[in-house]
Amino acid sequence: MAALEDDYTKAPISEQERVMLDYVAQLTRDATRIGPAHHKELRRVGFDDRAILQITLIASWFNYINRVADALGVGRG
Numbered sequence: 001m002a003a004l005e006d007d008y009t010k011a012p013i014s015e016q017e018r019v020m021l022d023y024v025a026q027l028t029r030d031a032t033r034i035g036p037a038h039h040k041e042l043r044r045v046g047f048d049d050r051a052i053l054q055i056t057l058i059a060s061w062f063n064y065i066n067r068v069a070d071a072l073g074v075g076r077g
Contacts, residue, residue: 016046016047024059026038
């Protein structure tokens with residue numbers, strides 16, 4: 001877990017997990033740059049369309065809720 005928190009690209013995870021996390025990282029940085037090649041790569045490592053949708057929805061929801069919490073000062077003393 002510590003390796004994932006430190007740098008997921010160096011953590012001992014499967015190729016499928018790494019591809020998924022690369023996708024989620026790009027979605028978080030700039031979702032407008034995600035295109036068919038990203039989805040093709042996810043499919044290559046075994047994700048189907050339903051799984052890609054689920055990954056996208058979950059990551060997007062966490063991004064959204066964290067931005068809302070940050071904007072409202074949730075967790076700040």
